[in-house]
Amino acid sequence: MTNKTMDTINTLLNSFHENWHLPILELVNAAWRDRTPEAMLCASKQTEQGIDALEQLERAIALLMRSQNSTVTEHEVWKVIDEWTELACSLKYVSQELSELAIEIAEEYAIT
Numbered sequence: 394m395t396n397k398t399m400d401t402i403n404t405l406l407n408s409f410h411e412n413w414h415l416p417i418l419e420l421v422n423a424a425w426r427d428r429t430p431e432a433m434l435c436a437s438k439q440t441e442q443g444i445d446a447l448e449q450l451e452r453a454i455a456l457l458m459r460s461q462n463s464t465v466t467e468h469e470v471w472k473v474i475d476e477w478t479e480l481a482c483s484l485k486y487v488s489q490e491l492s493e494l495a496i497e498i499a500e501e502y503a504i505t
Contacts, residue, residue: 396469398457398460398462398465399469406454409446409450413443417436417440420435421490433494433495437491440487451477
């Protein structure tokens with residue numbers, strides 16, 4: 394029997410990765426490469442929106458796993474938690490990197 398709950402959760406996680414996580418990483422790389430306030434601001438805004446989207450994803454996954462029809466195993470729960478945690482840690486790291494970049498850009502542009 395197919396576990397439709399896990400199929401849905403995996404689809405949601407993959408969708409977040411493709412539609413939010415990878416584009417954020419690309420924007421952050423561009424911000425470091427270009428070192429302009431505009432590129433940094435664009436990456437920062439996208440990261441902030443990505444964090445909001447990840448919080449929504451967490452709530453959606455929790456609701457799916459708590460549903461009465463869910464047949465998710467303990468192993469699957471831990472797998473989902475691990476994957477979500479990796480995404481959250483990545484976005485936290487990206488936020489820290491952008492903060493460092495903002496300071497460097499401010500120094501380069503002599504903004505005090």
